[in-house]
Amino acid sequence: MRAFIASSIGVTCAAALVLPLAAPAGAAPDTPAHSTTAGSAPAEASEPAALPGSTQSLALAPLSTTSARATGEPAPAAAGQGLTERDVHAFSMVGVVWDDVNTELHGTAQVRTRSTGTGRWSGWQDLETHNAEHSADPGTAERESGAVRGSTAPLWVGASDGVEVRVNPEAPGTRDASATPVPLPAGLHLELVDPGEDPQELPATGAAGADRAAPEGATALPALSRSATDAAAGYAPGAKPYIGPRPRIVTRKGWGADEKIRERAFTYTKTVKAAFIHHSATGNNYACSQAPSVLRGIYRYHVKSNGWRDIGYNFAVDRCGNIYEGRAGGVTKAVMGAHTLGFNTNTMGIAVLGTFSNSDPPAAAVDAVAELTAWKLGLFEANPKGKVNLVSAGSNKYKKGKMVKLNVISGHRDGFATECPGARLYKKLGTTRTSSARLQGR
Incomplete structure (x- = not known):
């Protein structure tokens, strides 16, 4: 490959931030980092308010089979986890994470959310549970940092301020009629992401140089x-x-x-x-x-x-x-x-x-x-x-x-x-x- 000049991207040091595992409903949103990465800056209690976006992390709890029967839905064969309908700080994207990146979630994860614009609740929406395939390779520093967790794919739901979630294990017989249900992964948390405001349009600071890279500040x-x-x-x-x-x-x-x-x-x-x-x-x-x-x-x-x-x-x-x-x-x-x-x-x-x-x-x-x-x-x-x-x-x-x-x-x-x-x-x-x-x- 012939030599070429790459565009440069400005960088700053990233700090790993620590948050209680379960934030109470209605609590101020924080940005969790579930463990620090080697070589990162010392952990801080919370992210500076000036930074755009935030993440609320809520620990899931066992679901009541009684409530499932009351709605006419069949009770799961093994204990599910979730959160009942609740108010939260504004968010637009939602996903579920768990402790061990090498553990798969064999089951279903569903959410319903309340729009901030209309106040209406959505129907149940599925989260893509098999997300382990999107990750750093085994043996790399990124994969072995101790910070990486298992997760569903995130789902874009638009501006919302209410949420309900249910995660149920795979029903018996789905993979093998003689098999018992695989337990849900440990440490299930609901992640509610506020992406923050769109950046203001920034004009380019000049024409592209000889390498045709983006000028500093160009969008x-x-x-x-x-x-x-x-x-x-x-x-x-x-x-x-x-x-x-x-x-x-x-x-x-x-x-x-x-x-x-x-x-x-x-x-x-x-x-x-x-x-x-x-x-x-x-x-x-x-x-x-x-x-x-x-x-x-x-x-x-x-x-x-x-x-x-x-x-x-x-x-x-x-x-x-x-x-x-x-x-x-x-x-x-x-x-x-x-x-x-x-x-x-x-x-x-x-x-x-x-x-x-x-x-x-x-x-x-x-x-x-x-x-x-x-x-x-x-x-x-x-x-x-x-x-x-x-x-x-x-x-x-x-x-x-x-x-x-x-x-x-x-x-x-x-x-x-x-x-x-x-x-x-x-x-x-x-x-x-x-x-x-x-x-x-x-």
């Missing part, structure tokens, strides 16, 4: 022509590398990432051989104008609730085709993410914001994935229509050390036994590969 990297992209990647005029034109990318500054909550250091791998496509499983009930809020919610959930060093995905794409910088470290660099357990080395993760198990992804989002992969994979001389050999770091599909041949543009399910990126989005990957290669000039 987006502008789209570049093919020739300008080649020049930014260090190629001489007249060269014809297989790099797609760089699409417009909203920077972390643009979507309002609070740089104080993530770890200061970056982790890089040698190259980018492949792209794993995901859906965020946060639901489709958001407007494109809300996408920065959704992204800030995911970021805060990944860092403060899951215990990761930063947001897990390298990039995100919303339903209108806007592309967002994800994990910090430079959009042109091989930043190691936490997106595909077992295959985070020498790959990148792209999450389309939404849930596409039963809903078709918008054409604009599919096109944006093609544009992004054509550019970023091209920087590392990867053919979007090609195959690549990757060594598994260990997953539920491939044991550690196994050499696996995968598509250069793969779905999350190709590296891990999961429904992600949803059946409807997964079916679009063939078209994405062809479009991406065409944009590279292949």
Whole structure:
């Protein structure tokens, strides 16, 4: 790969914050970090009020089978946990976490929420429980920090101030008729995330420099022509590398990432051989104008609730085709993410914001994935229509050390036994590969 100059992202030190395990209903929201990370700043009692966003963490309690029978619903075969209907401070995203990242939640997690705008309660909504596949690889400092916890996927519910949750173990016979129900994981907590206010629009402080990086304070990297992209990647005029034109990318500054909550250091791998496509499983009930809020919610959930060093995905794409910088470290660099357990080395993760198990992804989002992969994979001389050999770091599909041949543009399910990126989005990957290669000039 030819040398090129990466954009720089300003960083600040992240402090690990400690909160009581169960905050009383109506208590002021705090931002939990459930254990500190080696090398982090000393723990503090609470997050400075000036920082945007917050997280309320509420311990779940055993559910009463009597109340379940009173509503006409069958009582679970084993004890469920949850919280009854209650008032809370405002939030927009919700998820459930537990102590051990290596323990799966075999069962269902559902929430209902009350809108701050209408005062009405929603129906019960499912949380995607099998979220262990989105994580740092085994043996890495991020995975073994002691801060990482198991979790569901977070769900975007919009501005809300009331919540009820129920988590029930899998019914007997779901996996094996002779099996007893698997107990729920220990330390179940409900996480209510307020993503904070949108950042004010900040004008760029000048034209892009020779490396075409974002000027300090810019909210987006502008789209570049093919020739300008080649020049930014260090190629001489007249060269014809297989790099797609760089699409417009909203920077972390643009979507309002609070740089104080993530770890200061970056982790890089040698190259980018492949792209794993995901859906965020946060639901489709958001407007494109809300996408920065959704992204800030995911970021805060990944860092403060899951215990990761930063947001897990390298990039995100919303339903209108806007592309967002994800994990910090430079959009042109091989930043190691936490997106595909077992295959985070020498790959990148792209999450389309939404849930596409039963809903078709918008054409604009599919096109944006093609544009992004054509550019970023091209920087590392990867053919979007090609195959690549990757060594598994260990997953539920491939044991550690196994050499696996995968598509250069793969779905999350190709590296891990999961429904992600949803059946409807997964079916679009063939078209994405062809479009991406065409944009590279292949």
